[in-house]
Amino acid sequence: MAIVAFDLKDLQKANRSKEKLEDVLTRIGVEVEELSKEEIKVNITPNRPDLLDFVGLSRAIEHFTGARPKDSFYKIENKPALTINATGQIKSVRPFIAGMIVKNANLSGNRLKYLINFTEKFAETYGRKRKKIAIGVHNLSAIEGNLTYEAAKEGKITPLGSKKSMAFDRVMKEHAKGVTYQDTVPNYGSKSVLYPVLKDEKKTIALIPITNCEETKVTEKTKDLFIDITSTSQISIRNSAAVIACSFLYAGAEVHPVGITYDRQGEEIPKLEYQEVKVAMNRAERTIGIITGRHNVIDLANRMGYTAAKYGPNVLFYVPPYRIDVLDEQDIVEDIAIAYGYDRIIPLAISGVSVGMSNEATDYENKLASAMVGLGYTEAINSILTNEEMNFKNMRTTSKQKDYAMIAESKTNAITMLRTVILPGILQDLSASANATMPQRIFEIGRTFTVKNGKIKESKRLAIASEHAKADFSEIKSVVEAILRYMEGSYKIENDNDATFIQGRCARVTLDGKVSAVFGEVHPEVLRNFGIEEPVVAAEIILKEE
Amino acid sequence: MHEYEARVLGLLAKNKSVSLEEIEESTGLGKDSIFWAVESLSKAGAVSVKKEGAKLVQVSEEGKRYKKEFPEEALIGRLKAAKKEKISSIKDQIALGWAKRNNWVKMQEGSVSLTDEGTKALGKEYQQRALLSELDSMEGMDVNDILEKNKEVATALMKRNLISIKQKTTIREVAITKLGSDLVSKIPKDLGIGALTKDLIKGSEWKTKPFRPYDINAPTEASYPARPHPVREFINVIRQKWFEMGFIEVEGPIIESAFWNFDALFSPQDHPTRDMQDTFFLSNPKQLTIEDIELMNNVREMHLAGWKESWSEELARSAVLRTHTTSVSARYMKKLAKAMESTFPTRMFSIGSVFRNESIDYKHIAELRQYDGIIVGDNLTLANLIYTLKSFYSKLGLDDVRMRPSYFPFTEPSIEFFYYDNERDTTVELCGGGIIRKEITKAMGLNKTVLAWGGGVDRLLLNQKIFGVESLPLLYKNDIAWLRARGNIKV
Incomplete structure (x- = not known):
């Protein structure tokens, strides 16, 4: 957006x-x-x-x-008055260039500001922050002779807004645009960097995609323009040239093409072509769910800028060249719907019933949550996003990096990994709830993730914690056993020495032969790490594991 | 006189002046009961009370991390080495904000560099960090004096949510007055039958002796039921609505390949939302396998034909945290295409977590919940989609739902549902949807029309008619006091 x-x-x-x-x-x-x-x-x-x-x-x-131009309004009849010769290593840096000459442009009032904003936003969005598309607007009369587009190791330019000529590497380091768009120049920062540049016969007119030169600067009074568009993608460059040329043509200016030669292969850009799209007569109505009639459908399409020809079972729509988003009839049908008005479409029930059905796993979670609430525990929901300090260090545990899921890049150091246990989250909740009356009993049902042999292992777990002055092992054992009875299976409780808990007050449960829970009295160091002042007993129960 | 008052006064008659702990121990009353009794006696002039106010500090998790280094310190540390950094490359806007406020940095032509003051600060101890460390070592103690001395810095730490301060008032000492002593003699020896016991019931004393009347206005400790989280309650409400409308519930993976999250949904590979800036990518494991080779080839063809740009399998295999539950709908479409016997129309929904690479603060969180749905059948229309979603929202009590055009790479036409919030004078987006592009259904091998939509669960809870929570971070703070006393889901 x-x-x-x-x-x-x-x-x-x-x-x-x-x-x-x-x-x-x-x-x-x-x-x-x-x-x-x-x-x-x-x-x-x-x-x-x-x-x-x-x-x-x-x-x-x-x-x-209401107003619309004729079918073939957008066309370029003039011959190229200027050539750009793309040469050398530019092919491997930023291969594509297009140009156009605009005569009798009106840049008075706010028009110049709008034009510059447009080219900037266009390069920012469609042009992916200038990486894919960059546009330069120049004063035609300041351009001397034909143009060369090449990759240069070094050189000088007087950047826009500056009075002095600067070396390219200085522009990259000191000019605001240079600093902002450093990463659009491949290999910037290395010795092999090559700058894409556009030169006339006397000077460098643009360091691409960073800045134009001051000499070709456009003012509100400028009438004749030269526009360059550069890109890493051929289709994007054609599209961009079409959008810009149509804009000037609609505003009443003349557009002249520029000849491009790539190692002797010639091309003229912009080419303005109307895409022809056939739409079955009732297709629009049947997709939208309205009955409005053929004439109305065509009229609606006209109001979105399309012109129609050939009437019959199919309508042939001419898509104006600036509509670079239109792939096929679906897009035209959408525009007809838009012109009709979404608020005017009468909602229509679907004929044919189907039977609703819940997901068993969600039902089971709900039942378990009810059981926990019945035991006096309030439910928390924490994020699966966490960090090593919270997930391991605070819990007095460690892990190899390859064994848990890591986030590549995040905006905050609070998020570096996916949790492997739920307990730290609810201990954090207890710590944040210091003002609530004791006892504080809390549980969470959620997913945890580990990595085994490069593959994600997801498990669904239940974590339980109880904090109050008299919280002890027997309290949590009683709750865990209640849940184990609920889970229906034969279980065994054995000694465990999980460092999160006090040694000798920690147990592990095997249910039907698989380790399925750890519980006990939480170690005082863990409590200190979370800033918890009263004793806590806790459990983490595996409900389902991949 | 209430029994609690009598017990406290009785104790004071013997001891003249006592501490709160002594009252607790001797009378066996709870703190709340004692507070009430003492307050009531003090109002009547029977006792005099000495109170004590303390300020207790708690250092937040973030605060604890900052003890080593504040982000603005890290920033100027970096600037010392690099001299200059472009503003757009500085991710931590908070650090930049504070560095500026401290006059440590200046901004010129889109880049940031150190000021003289900033250079000086490098050698000095940072005031905020000094105070934070001092306060961290004093958790649980009265920090009133320290806070008074460092008011400005303390306020900054509080605003940054690095510390929180709790005011605690407690009774230090209670002494009996002359009036109180007089009252003691008036306490009747036998107040009547107190608590009913097993023995009393068996006996016959209650037939003749009066029950001591209780003060029904005396305060009691509040009881709160344990409760499920409001998000679970509300998700169950939403599930119920979809069931009523004939939808099947489905779930899918949270860690997803870019393929299912983006490519299968026709999102171009250089689309801005596929940036690390917006989406969480995993570094371990970096890649997932795409099991269905035929589908992958179809999707590749779809991209080449539609976007006319190269398509990389490696990018498609990147492991991401799903950014929408539409990935679950996409997987279900493929499943339907493979299934031999399906009856149409088929209606399916899913609800689950989705992730955005956000910097977390009082307004933003990185994990949210979404509902997604599809209807698969023949001759389905935009009018059908509007009917379905208007019915759904009407079941949630939202009747003035409106529609406007929108854009998603995977739907055509695309539509957005919204309502106008009178209180905030703004429109609130409910969900986006549309008819799945036929390129996608074709790639899946599903020769049907698919209506699809997805919307935020959590943001509905901001709506007053539904729940009315102030902010999403509050919803997920899990403050037990809030969870216990919160209001109900109203639909």
């Missing part, structure tokens, strides 16, 4: 009221995040990068409220 802000007055043309604007936006699937006196902030879903653009969003509103 990306949030974009516009001045309210810019989107309120034709005396559209604030309420009406909000309503239209909501109905076309654009969530209004904030609406103040002067400004509107909207949330654009990742499938519609074309709406990040002021022109794109205005176009969607205009289509929805």
Whole structure:
């Protein structure tokens, strides 16, 4: 999701009221995040990068409220007036480039700001933080001669906003954008780093995907632009070029293609092609569950920017080139549903019954929880996410790293692994409940995880703890035996020496021949580790193990 | 005079002045009863009470970890070596916030570097850490003086939830007054029959002798029943609603391959939610096996055709903590495709934990619960989906549920259900859903239409009509006092 802000007055043309604007936006699937006196902030879903653009969003509103361009509105008839020669090792760094020349662009008022915001957000979302797509906007008149796209070991550029020419590695270290986007340059930080650069015949006009040069900076008065798009993916670069070209064409500017040569293989970009998608006449109605009629279906599609041809059992829809999200008819059907209005769809019961059925394991957990509540224990639910200190050290136990599930990267050092036992969690709960009256009796039913031979082993367990001045071994033994009787099986209780418990006051249970519980009086050091002041007796019972 | 008052006064008649412990020992009364009796006698002027107030400190788990080093100290330590770090790469915003507040760092052009003060701080003991260590060694003791002396730093520690302070008032000494002494003589020798005993019942004394009336307004200790956790109670409510609507309950793995969590659901491999920033990946085990090779090949084809970019099996095998329970629905779709005999429509739901790589604070937690469901059949429509979910929410008492367009890689059309919260003047998302893309059902070999949805369990508990808990971290704090006294699930 990306949030974009516009001045309210810019989107309120034709005396559209604030309420009406909000309503239209909501109905076309654009969530209004904030609406103040002067400004509107909207949330654009990742499938519609074309709406990040002021022109794109205005176009969607205009289509929805009635105006639409003719079938073949988006086309490029001009010939390339400029060439970019992609050469050398650029292929292994950031292989793809596209360019276009825009003439008679209107960048007055807020338009320049919107254009820059659009290209930035586009590169941030669709372009995966510039890794996949980066866009540069230049003043055409400051470009001297044809362009070369290459990978350079070193070089100099006067970065945007700066007065002095700087070496590339300095830009990476000192310029804000250089610092932010360091990881978009492959091998940055090593000696073999190669910077993707775009040069005209006199200077470096862009250090990609970091910054343009100051010399080609665009102002509100600039009319003629050169735009470069670079990428690691060929399909993304075509899509991006189409979205940008359509935006300028819709706003009334001229778009001229740029010739690209990759080692003598030539290509012209942008190419604007209408995707043709056939939709069975009643398919939309049957998917949405409405009856509205053929003409209405086509009219609804028109309001989402599609044009229709060929009537018959199938309708042929022309998908405008900026709709890079449309894969097939499903996407068009969705747009018809959106134009129809989700709130207008009449809910319809499904014919055909089925019988509900519960999951046995959940039922068993519920029964066990009832039994524990009956014994006077209150239930806790803790997260399976924990850390080594809590899970092992506080419990006076250890484990080899290969034996438990570890988290690769987390935002907090409180989360480094998945719990192998439940008990630490409820001991932590007792510690956090110091103000509640004693006795405090608590239990949790949940999953724990270990790793054996590189494979996850999940088990379902019940942990029990009781804290009060007179808590002792016989109390917990009595509760554990009550649960064992409930679990129905033949069990044996033997001495155990689990370091979490006091030696000589700790027992292990084997149920039908398998170790299934440990219980006893919790060791004072463990209590100290958790900040618990009164005696605690506890048990951990394995209910099911893989 | 109440029996408890009489007992306390009787003791004081002998001893003049006693401590709380002595009263407890001699009268055999509980603390609450003694407090009440002493308070009542003191109001009547029969005794004088000396009270004692203490401030007890508790250092939180986080606080204990900070004893070694505060995150802002770690940050400036790193900056000393690196000179500069870009703001966007600093994960710990709290550390950055404090380093800034302490004037240890400055921010310029998107990067952070040390100030002179920051360099000086490197050699000095950090005030917050010094106080924290001192307080940690004084758990259970009165720390009033220390807190008074270091007010500002102590407030900071409290705000950061590194320490918590409890006020404790207790009775130190109770002495009898002249009025009290006079009252002692007026305590009748025989108050009547007290507690009923086995012997009394057998005997006949009760036929002639009066029962001593009890003060029915005297306070008693509160009793709270042991209870299941509200989340369990509410999940059972939700399960019940799905059963009523003909749904089968299913469960699935929490540790899931990226394949089932993302790829099988048509989520592109470079999608931002597949970043380590948002999803928990495991480093042990790093990879899981994908058992169904045919399905994997179908999914690969689906990605190549749809996204027109390369698809990596290695990425698909990464072990992740599932980010939604839709993975359970995906597995069930495949199961249905393989099953020889299934009757349609089939309705299935699952409820379980899902995970987001969040920094945990008063607003965010990393493990939440979700319900997911699918209906599989022929000729199912968006109108059917709307009917199903509106019925479900109406069973939970939410009648003004509305719909808006949305986007998920695996559904087309996609829809979001929400309601308008008048109190907070905002819309609250209930669930997202839609019709599963036919690319996905095709890859699974399931020649049916699938309606699907998923929504948060926990956030429904924030709703006043359902439960009305203030925040999700509170819901999972497991404070026993709260669990005992909490309100009921209202649906």
